[in-house]
Structures are given as C-alpha cells and as structure tokens.
Amino acid sequence: MVVIARSALGKLRGKYDSLSTTEKRIAQLALNSPSTVSEMTIRELASAAGASTASISRFVKRLGYANYREFTMELAHVVVVDAQEGAKLFKELGEGDSLGVIANKVFHSSMASLEATNDALSENDIARAVLKLINAGTVNFFGLGGSSIAALDGYHKFVRTSLNVAYHPDYDIQLMQAAKLTADDCAVVISHSGKNYETIQIVKELKANHVPIIGITSYSGSPLARAATVTLLSLTDEIKYRSEGMYSLISQIAILDSLFMMTVLRSSSRTQPVLMHVRDVIERTREEP
Amino acid sequence: MVVIARSALGKLRGKYDSLSTTEKRIAQLALNSPSTVSEMTIRELASAAGASTASISRFVKRLGYANYREFTMELAHVVVVDAQEGAKLFKELGEGDSLGVIANKVFHSSMASLEATNDALSENDIARAVLKLINAGTVNFFGLGGSSIAALDGYHKFVRTSLNVAYHPDYDIQLMQAAKLTADDCAVVISHSGKNYETIQIVKELKANHVPIIGITSYSGSPLARAATVTLLSLTDEIKYRSEGMYSLISQIAILDSLFMMTVLRSSSRTQPVLMHVRDVIERTREEP
DNA sequence: TGAAAAGTGAAACTTTTTTACATATAATTA
DNA sequence: TAATTATATGTAAAAAAGTTTCACTTTTCA
Known part of the structure; x- marks a missing residue:
C-alpha cells in the first residue's frame, strides 16, 4: 500500500x-x-x-x-x-526596495523576457532567417543607439564563423554600407521600437536594393517589422520599467545567440574549423602573452 | 541591514x-x-x-x-x-537538433545562467558596488574582446544617469584612461575569464592608482576577482558550449542592469531628472524628425 | 489497593562534529 | 636557488550532540 x-x-x-x-x-x-x-x-x-x-x-x-x-x-x-507559497509576484520596482529585491526583480524580469521571446519564435521564421544567413555573400548588422550593442554583439559572434560579416557603429557608415549591398547579401537590422528614424532610413535603402532583411524588434506592427523579410520578436516582460528599451537587449542577444548556434550547427563542416581557429586565438591572449 | x-x-x-x-x-x-x-x-x-x-x-x-x-x-x-521548479535539464547542443530545439536550449541555458548569477550575488557585495558607483567622481568601464560589449552596454546605461561615465573600445586608450584615474573614481572591469592579459594590465594600473574596482567575471579565483574591490560573479550554466564565454554576456548585462536600477533608485532625486531628459531625447529621434 | 504499564530524567554511553597539532606542499622572497 | 612563509590536509584528541539504560514516579485498571 x-x-x-x-x-x-x-x-x-x-x-x-x-x-x-x-x-x-x-x-x-x-x-x-x-x-x-x-x-x-x-x-x-x-x-x-x-x-x-x-x-x-x-x-x-x-x-x-x-x-x-x-x-x-x-x-x-x-x-x-x-x-x-507566500512568495508573491513581482511588481514594479519601487524606491523602497532593498538591493537584494531589486536584483531579484531585474533578474526575474529578464528571465521572463527570455521565456516570452522564446515562446514567440516560430521555427519557420527561424529557418528562413538561418537560410538567408548561411547563403549570404556578406552578413551586415545594423543597429543604432541602444540596439547598437546588440548589433555589435551579433558581429562579435558571427565573426567567428566562416561567414563574411560587417558592422560599423556610425550611422552614416551604416547607411553607406546599406547602399552597397545586393540581393545576394543579408542584413540583420535591430531596433527595439522598430521605428527609429535613422534605422528606417537604412531599411529603406536596403529595400531599394532588394537586400533580404532579418528584423529584430519588439513591435510586430512597427515599420521595421513590416519591411523585414523575416521578423524575430524580442519581447520584454510586461512589467513597466522606468526605461523600457533596456530590457529587450537581453532578448535581442538571446535571439542572436540562437541564430549563431544554428548557423554553426547547420553549416557545421564549413564553420567548425574557423570557429576553432578563432577560439584558439582568443585563448592565446590570456595570461602572459 | x-x-x-x-x-x-x-x-x-x-x-x-x-x-x-x-x-x-x-x-x-x-x-x-x-x-x-x-x-x-x-x-x-x-x-x-x-x-x-x-x-x-x-x-x-x-x-x-x-x-x-x-x-x-x-x-x-x-x-x-x-x-x-521541476527539472529542466538540457544537454549539450547536438548537430541533429531541430532549429526549435536549439532555440529552446539556448534560451533555457541563458535563463539558467541568469538564475545562477542571481543566486550567487550577495547583497553585501552589491551594496558596496553601488556605493562606490554613486560616490565616484567618474565611472569608467573597461572590457576587451567579447566583454567590450558588456562594457559598452554599461556605458550606454549609465550615461543616462547623472554620473560621469567613460568608456572607449580601444585597449591603449583604456589603459591611458586607467592611468588617469584616482581613488575618488570608480572602475568597472568586465572580463569573462578574469585573466585576459590586457585586462590585467589595466587592473594593475588601476591598483597602482588605488582606484576602486568593481570586477565582473565568471571565475572567483581569477586575477581580476582577486584584485577587485568588489567582485560580482557572472555565472554560466554548466552545460558545455562550443564557445563558452558567449553565454556569460547575458549574465554580465543583467548584473549591469541591476547596478543601473539600484543606482537610479538609490540616488533617485539626483538621477531622475537626467534620466527623464535622456529618455525624451531618445523619444524625439523616433519616426520622422 | 496493588501489580503492571507508561512516563520521565540522570547519567552512561555512542556517535558526530570541531579543534589542535603535525606534516606536506606550494608560493614567495631574499 | 635556498630559505621562509603561507596553504592544504590528515590524525587524533576534545567537545558537542544524540541515544540508551536504568532507577524512580505516576498512572491505569483488574
């Protein structure tokens, strides 16, 4: 019994x-x-x-x-x-919160954002994005303001692969770069709001050249989302923060992580040696040279 | 407390x-x-x-x-x-994984990393770090290679506050910058391994000038962790990835998020107006100017 | 009412944990 | 590189914690 x-x-x-x-x-x-x-x-x-x-x-x-x-x-x-059982849901951050509480809220919000973003990703969209990346002549990252960090991260990750990647933090150069691309290339455009003026200028330029666009934004109805060939949504937790855009960065990065891993695993035989080599170089810079 | x-x-x-x-x-x-x-x-x-x-x-x-x-x-x-919480174990990524599975694993690993990082943070250390930040003459971010992204993110976040912040991606300039700081300033040094040669040079320079160092690294026994005034650990999920440092970035960013929120909430009256103003500027750049 | 049963604490006893000490090993310095 | 210092670790003794025995008290019930 x-x-x-x-x-x-x-x-x-x-x-x-x-x-x-x-x-x-x-x-x-x-x-x-x-x-x-x-x-x-x-x-x-x-x-x-x-x-x-x-x-x-x-x-x-x-x-x-x-x-x-x-x-x-x-x-x-x-x-x-x-x-x-007594643990309650996390509310908005308050000025009375102790440091430990603030840290907990921030971390849990980030985790919730990741969960939401993961849930919203469709395998179909991902597959289309990865295909564009793998077959692109050059992969170009675009991002301004807060999103420039995600764009830079994308560049840092993909530079380890066998793909040809490009990114420059300056807006004017990004715009010129966009003008040089063709339908054989691929652009990854990141913007939290999806409607930043400069970013949209870049998108227009890309569209004019029929460049495939992978858009990463938090708003599915935004100009960027509408213009992109594939849109991947970087959602944030519903909790309201004083500075909202801040929390989509982690989701954006996680999306890039995913794309990176997929690219590596998909084009495995082609990428692996390059990846190894880049890693070796990094390893060598540690401690006394 | x-x-x-x-x-x-x-x-x-x-x-x-x-x-x-x-x-x-x-x-x-x-x-x-x-x-x-x-x-x-x-x-x-x-x-x-x-x-x-x-x-x-x-x-x-x-x-x-x-x-x-x-x-x-x-x-x-x-x-x-x-x-x-229910066991949610993920194994190493495999080449046979479908795209959806890869995305799931990446996202859940990131979430696990965040959880571990949050878990390992001690309120005491956080408090010391925040105090150093709030009272610093200038706050300087240091990070090279992969960690330059986190450093840049730190800069982006804190530039919205009333604090004086500085960051430059170039190593030589970072080193010179380090040489100019004093005990009244504060340095945030980010390095996944905590033993990158160039980073340690910067740390030595900082130490020589008695600059308080907030170290963000994944290894508690690393030179950076030992040298830092306060060490905040950015842990990664134990799962082995092809490129390990990659996954500590999200943890590093979450730590910076936390520090940022705390700084804002702590020095509220002093910071809030600046933050609002910066946000307004950002808002104005959206859509047609 | 008085024998058996149950309850209880003191102290003996056992097991577990901590501390002191000695030794080996690694790190540092002259 | 040798000397010195610091660190790491196990052995063994001390201390603390936990269990059992036993004698005594109280309760139960025929």
Whole structure:
C-alpha cells in the first residue's frame, strides 16, 4: 500500500492527542515555530520544552523519525514550502526596495523576457532567417543607439564563423554600407521600437536594393517589422520599467545567440574549423602573452 | 541591514573557483546531488569525497556556515526549491537538433545562467558596488574582446544617469584612461575569464592608482576577482558550449542592469531628472524628425 | 489497593562534529 | 636557488550532540 508521506506538521497534528503531557509540550513548540525548532539542538529543545533530551529523542522516534536530525530536517522543509507559497509576484520596482529585491526583480524580469521571446519564435521564421544567413555573400548588422550593442554583439559572434560579416557603429557608415549591398547579401537590422528614424532610413535603402532583411524588434506592427523579410520578436516582460528599451537587449542577444548556434550547427563542416581557429586565438591572449 | 541569504548552491558556485582541490571534490558532490549530501553525516560525506572530516568541517565554514548541520540544512532547502521548479535539464547542443530545439536550449541555458548569477550575488557585495558607483567622481568601464560589449552596454546605461561615465573600445586608450584615474573614481572591469592579459594590465594600473574596482567575471579565483574591490560573479550554466564565454554576456548585462536600477533608485532625486531628459531625447529621434 | 504499564530524567554511553597539532606542499622572497 | 612563509590536509584528541539504560514516579485498571 502506498502511504502518502505527511509533512512534519501533519504528523505532529495527527499524533498530538496520543502524546503524553511532556511530549505535547514539545509538539506545541514545534507546531508554533517550526523554523526556530528546526535549528535547535536536542539539548536546546529539551530545555525550551522543560523536558530531558531523552524525552525528545523518544518523542521523535514515536513520530516515526529515525533520529533527531531527520526530524529537524523535515521541519525545515515545512518552513521552505511555506515561505515559497507566500512568495508573491513581482511588481514594479519601487524606491523602497532593498538591493537584494531589486536584483531579484531585474533578474526575474529578464528571465521572463527570455521565456516570452522564446515562446514567440516560430521555427519557420527561424529557418528562413538561418537560410538567408548561411547563403549570404556578406552578413551586415545594423543597429543604432541602444540596439547598437546588440548589433555589435551579433558581429562579435558571427565573426567567428566562416561567414563574411560587417558592422560599423556610425550611422552614416551604416547607411553607406546599406547602399552597397545586393540581393545576394543579408542584413540583420535591430531596433527595439522598430521605428527609429535613422534605422528606417537604412531599411529603406536596403529595400531599394532588394537586400533580404532579418528584423529584430519588439513591435510586430512597427515599420521595421513590416519591411523585414523575416521578423524575430524580442519581447520584454510586461512589467513597466522606468526605461523600457533596456530590457529587450537581453532578448535581442538571446535571439542572436540562437541564430549563431544554428548557423554553426547547420553549416557545421564549413564553420567548425574557423570557429576553432578563432577560439584558439582568443585563448592565446590570456595570461602572459 | 537585511541580508538576503544566498542559496547553498549559489554559495557553492560562487566560491567554487577559490576552493582547493579537495574542497572542489566536496563541492562537486554537493552540487551534483544536494539531496543525498544533505542527508549524510560528516563522516559519510568525508569518505564519499575522499577527504577527512576535518576538511569537510573547514569547508563548510569557508562557505560561511556556522557548522556542518547548518550546511546540510541549507542543502535540504535547495532540494525542496529545485524539486518544486521541476527539472529542466538540457544537454549539450547536438548537430541533429531541430532549429526549435536549439532555440529552446539556448534560451533555457541563458535563463539558467541568469538564475545562477542571481543566486550567487550577495547583497553585501552589491551594496558596496553601488556605493562606490554613486560616490565616484567618474565611472569608467573597461572590457576587451567579447566583454567590450558588456562594457559598452554599461556605458550606454549609465550615461543616462547623472554620473560621469567613460568608456572607449580601444585597449591603449583604456589603459591611458586607467592611468588617469584616482581613488575618488570608480572602475568597472568586465572580463569573462578574469585573466585576459590586457585586462590585467589595466587592473594593475588601476591598483597602482588605488582606484576602486568593481570586477565582473565568471571565475572567483581569477586575477581580476582577486584584485577587485568588489567582485560580482557572472555565472554560466554548466552545460558545455562550443564557445563558452558567449553565454556569460547575458549574465554580465543583467548584473549591469541591476547596478543601473539600484543606482537610479538609490540616488533617485539626483538621477531622475537626467534620466527623464535622456529618455525624451531618445523619444524625439523616433519616426520622422 | 496493588501489580503492571507508561512516563520521565540522570547519567552512561555512542556517535558526530570541531579543534589542535603535525606534516606536506606550494608560493614567495631574499 | 635556498630559505621562509603561507596553504592544504590528515590524525587524533576534545567537545558537542544524540541515544540508551536504568532507577524512580505516576498512572491505569483488574
């Protein structure tokens, strides 16, 4: 027969009535403040309950534990479970938050953003994007302002592959670069809002040259999303931050990570040697040269 | 001050690198199967780890526990938490993986990295870092290679605050910049390995000038971590990737996000107006000018 | 009411954990 | 490179924690 294990508190309540006076006192303590008791030694509990250590020892065995330590361990479990049930959802960041709380909120928001972004990715779109990348003559990253960081990251990643990649932080150069591309190349355009004026100028230039565009943006209705050949959405957690664009960066980067890994794995035999070589170079720069 | 306790696994990961060989063996056991270890006596663990009971005792104290029992107790906590989140283990990426699977793995690894990083952050360290930032004459970001992206991101974020920030991608300029700083300034040095030769040169220069250093690295035992005034660990999921440093970027950025939010919220009245203003400027560049 | 049963604490005993000490090994410095 | 210092680790003794025995008390119930 399968017996569902009761929690420590359950056992205590269940057997409470069959306990002796001294043992009831002990049980009472454990029921009232399991967390405190879980941290006590057998002596401490004995003195707190006005009983002898021997009584405690017998008491826990009566409850079905092999020894005192097992008992305190289960009590601790109870505490954790309780604490977790009490954990509430994360709200907006407030000025009263302690540093630990702020860190938790930031991290969990980032994680939620990643989850949302991952959920929203369609395999179909990804496949189209990867194909464009693999077959492109040159892969060009475009991003301005906050998104320039993601674009730079994309460049850093893909430069390790056998693909020909290009990126320049300056807007004018990006625009000129866009003018030079053809339908055989591929452009990765990153913009949180998808409607930044300069970015759209670049997109127009690319469109004029029939360059395939992989757009990474947070808004599916934005000009960038509408103009792109393939749109990959970098979603952010619904939580409102003082500076919203900030949190799509991590999602943008994760999308680039994915594209990178896919590119590497897909064109494996072609890319692997280059990747290895680049990694070796990096390794060599560590410590004394 | 209320200190948010790090989880046992967080502490383990955080200090892992600075442990001795024997202690690493012990940590490994605890990381691999916390539930088993949590039920072991010190003798059992000692024999399982091929160490003496004395080593175990010292080991737990180094992690910050008062005694062995406290350690096993916390490990038990972890078990409960882990079990509740449901196991979501991902293996190494394989060439046979479909695109959807690759995306899932990448995203979940990033999320796991964020979780581990968050876990390993101690409120104490964060507080010290934020204080250094807020009171610094100028805040300077240093990062080379892959970490230059995180450094640039840090610059982008903090430039919105009322703090004076600086960053330049070029190594020589970074080095010169480091030479100009004083004890009144603050340096944020980012390096995945924490031992890149050029980065260490910068660190030495900073040390010579007594500049407070906030180090962001993945290895607690690295030269950067040892030299830094405050070290914040950007952990990565244990899963092995073809290109390991790649995945600490997201953790690095999340740490910077946290520092940014804290700085903003802490020095609220001083920062808020600037932040608003910068945001307005950004807003104005959207759509037709 | 009085024998058996159950409850209890003191103390002996066992096990577990910590600390002190000695030795080996690595790192540092003169 | 030798000397010195710091670090790492195990052995063993001390301390602490936990369990069991046993004698004594209280309760139960025929």
